[in-house]
Amino acid sequence: LAKTTQPISMDSYEGQEVNITCSHNNIATNDYITWYQQFPSQGPRFIIQGYKTKVTNEVASLFIPADRKSSTLSLPRVSLSDTAVYYCLVGEFSILTGGGNKLTFGTGTQLKVEL
Amino acid sequence: DSGVTQTPKHLITATGQRVTLRCSPRSGDLSVYWYQQSLDQGLQFLIQYYNGEERAKGNILERFSAQQFPDLHSELNLSSLELGDSALYFCASSVGIPQTPEKLFFGSGTQLSVL
Numbered sequence: 001l002a003k004t005t006q007p008i009s010m011d012s013y014e015g016q017e018v019n020i021t022c023s024h025n026n027i028a029t030n031d032y033i034t035w036y037q038q039f040p041s042q043g044p045r046f047i048i049q050g051y052k053t054k055v056t057n058e059v060a061s062l063f064i065p066a067d068r069k070s071s072t073l074s075l076p077r078v079s080l081s082d083t084a085v086y087y088c089l090v091g092e093f094s095i096l097t098g099g100g101n102k103l104t105f106g107t108g109t110q111l112k113v114e115l
Numbered sequence: 116d117s118g119v120t121q122t123p124k125h126l127i128t129a130t131g132q133r134v135t136l137r138c139s140p141r142s143g144d145l146s147v148y149w150y151q152q153s154l155d156q157g158l159q160f161l162i163q164y165y166n167g168e169e170r171a172k173g174n175i176l177e178r179f180s181a182q183q184f185p186d187l188h189s190e191l192n193l194s195s196l197e198l199g200d201s202a203l204y205f206c207a208s209s210v211g212i213p214q215t216p217e218k219l220f221f222g223s224g225t226q227l228s229v230l
Contacts, residue, residue, distance in 0.1 A: 034218070036219075041224070041226075042221075042224070043223055044207075046218050046219065046220070049216050091217055094213055094217075101146075101148075101163060101171055101217055102163070102171045103160060103219065104160050104173070105150075105157065105158040105160070108158075
């Protein structure tokens with residue numbers, strides 16, 4: 001599985017756009033990228049997922065360049081409630097139904113949003 | 116609410132004891148993942164089951180074991196507990212469709228304290 005590298009922490013202010021970049025230099029053709037958000041003492045929560053180019057949903061956008069060696073999670077107009085740890089995860093498409101997936105989380109990025 | 120239920124929420128026990136953590140996946144999900152999260156280790160993948168079968172194994176200690184039952188609930192058994200086993204244990208579930216990115220839904224975790 002591709003190893004991921006993210007900044008340990010980031011600070012922002014309410015209303016700003018936040019971009020968190022994840023490096024995954026050895027991503028394979030069969031790998032996809034997923035981002036999760038985790039609040040203290042809670043389980044991680046799915047944010048967005050993609051394979052290439054750009055994906056957008058109601059809470060975030062995910063930008064993946066052509067070489068797929070990195071990805072950027074973009075959070076528009078953050079608020080205090082976006083203060084959390086954000087994890088980038090690279091997972092492999094399994095050819096098996098329910099095939100073995102060692103979905104390994106990295107260290108994550110602690111985002112702190114202030115007024 | 117993710118739809119994944121973990122019990123108990125908190126567990127306090129002594130060194131050398133054995134405990135069982137229980138997880139009920141979302142309705143329709145066949146895959147169950149177990150993770151351990153401690154302050155110094157982050158989210159560590161332990162083991163994955165699909166429809167009753169073990170499919171992937173991470174850094175799970177020999178003192179730990181798990182299983183998934185016919186009704187798809189899963190149990191994580193931790194024995195000969197040590198102080199270092201104190202952590203938040205998460206269960207996550209997913210559908211497990213081949214060639215489809217996995218989207219994990221996490222429970223709220225079991226906080227284990229070994230005294």
